[in-house]
Amino acid sequence: MSTFQAPKGTYDLIPPRSATFLAVRDAISTPLRNSGYGYIETPGFENVELFSRGVGESTDIVTKEMYTLTTKGNDHLALRPEGTASVLRAALQANLHKQGNLPVKLWYSGSYYRYERQQAGRYRHFSQVGAEAIGSEDPALDAELIILADQAYRSLGLRNFRILLNSLGDKECRPVYREALQGFLRGLDLDEETLRRAEINPLRVLDDKRESVQKQLVGAPLLGDYLCDACKAYHEEVRALVTAAGVEFEDDAKLVRGLDYYTRTTFEFVHGGLGSQSAVGGGGRYDGLSEMIGGPALPSVGWALGVDRTVLALEAEGIELDLPAVTSVFAVAIGDEARRILFGKITELRREGISADFSFGGKGLKGAMKDANRSGARLAVVAGERDLAEGVVQLKDMESGEQQAVAVDALLDAVRAKLA
Numbered sequence: 001m002s003t004f005q006a007p008k009g010t011y012d013l014i015p016p017r018s019a020t021f022l023a024v025r026d027a028i029s030t031p032l033r034n035s036g037y038g039y040i041e042t043p044g045f046e047n048v049e050l051f052s053r054g055v056g057e058s059t060d061i062v063t064k065e066m067y068t069l070t071t072k073g074n075d076h077l078a079l080r081p082e083g084t085a086s087v088l089r090a091a092l093q094a095n096l097h098k099q100g101n102l103p104v105k106l107w108y109s110g111s112y113y114r115y116e117r118q119q120a121g122r123y124r125h126f127s128q129v130g131a132e133a134i135g136s137e138d139p140a141l142d143a144e145l146i147i148l149a150d151q152a153y154r155s156l157g158l159r160n161f162r163i164l165l166n167s168l169g170d171k172e173c174r175p176v177y178r179e180a181l182q183g184f185l186r187g188l189d190l191d192e193e194t195l196r197r198a199e200i201n202p203l204r205v206l207d208d209k210r211e212s213v214q215k216q217l218v219g220a221p222l223l224g225d226y227l228c229d230a231c232k233a234y235h236e237e238v239r240a241l242v243t244a245a246g247v248e249f250e251d252d253a254k255l256v257r258g259l260d261y262y263t264r265t266t267f268e269f270v271h272g273g274l275g276s277q278s279a280v281g282g283g284g285r286y287d288g289l290s291e292m293i294g295g296p297a298l299p300s301v302g303w304a305l306g307v308d309r310t311v312l313a314l315e316a317e318g319i320e321l322d323l324p325a326v327t328s329v330f331a332v333a334i335g336d337e338a339r340r341i342l343f344g345k346i347t348e349l350r351r352e353g354i355s356a357d358f359s360f361g362g363k364g365l366k367g368a369m370k371d372a373n374r375s376g377a378r379l380a381v382v383a384g385e386r387d388l389a390e391g392v393v394q395l396k397d398m399e400s401g402e403q404q405a406v407a408v409d410a411l412l413d414a415v416r417a418k419l420a
Helices: 017-033 048-054 060-065 084-093 139-155 174-186 192-200 211-216 229-244 307-316 336-351 365-375 385-389 408-419
Strands: 045-047 068-070 076-079 104-113 125-134 161-167 263-271 279-285 300-306 329-333 356-358 379-383 392-397 403-407
Touching (some): 017 125, 045 084, 048 076, 048 084, 084 125, 084 300, 139 229, 139 263, 139 300, 229 263, 263 307, 279 307, 300 307, 336 408, 379 385, 392 408
Antiparallel strands (some): 125 300, 161 263, 263 279, 379 392
């Protein structure tokens, strides 16, 4: 028994539950792959300043939750707490925006790290699938990403989720609202840290989950009342396109995403079966992020959906995914000659794309058949010296118990016929 355990706030993915996580990742990414998004993978750690400048100095992610380290070369790095800043950095570094085909559409999947208080649905290591459309200011892109996320969730069978939608304005109208909100917040009974946050980014205070703060926010000015005409028109076009696609959403005038880089469109996917950690994903437009991290003006939009929380949502709805069997054929060999021949046949089946496994360890018939049962295989191929002397193997249907002798050279065709 190992004396080591997974670090606090993390988890191991092990079979059979890990198969559900893989299926969720595939379901989320499939609509993206079918819509022109190419796969990107970035390092698990980046320069600290990438996140402090992009995500925001006032956010809990930067001030409290980032895992940071200093290398022997005195480089200050952070384990990535989110994906957007890393993906945009990589796109800029590779000059993808200069190749004449905007927007640059990218999707990614990976692990992210935040030092948070562990609870159901909130971990210090978590998995997300994300998508970014870089370099185009078009409400159709915002709508596309919302629609694709909805498609992904519905393909998994999820129904009890809601889409919340809002606009955070832009550099023209946000400053006016910021001033009005700061004036309101200064009149409240808030602790020193929250007041400091209000001066840096007052919208972050609206996202404060503490009941003592939320009670005082009743009557706070709403950003929607301060939107400029251009932002209003943009938001209405996003709403119209999403509605025309048959995707239902709820307008939420108080929705504020937790990262500083969001502008205009912002949205969140929430599920009622997850308790306090109800958000399963979210995103929005971030037109100024490229400039924040030293790049040119590249209006962009994206989202990230939590794989962990999506799995919890499936469990809350009692949904069991129809996962393919890990093993279709399991070979049981009795005797050295049978082991050599059946091992060769298993290799042949695998090369033909048929999932197959083998009873390792030289077990007897009883123990090997237990392995076959545990594998979940549809078929078992059993052979001993007497079978091979006759040039056959026994092909057993593990569901019905029916068994038939099949010529060794005809095994592949027989297996295909049974699995068809």
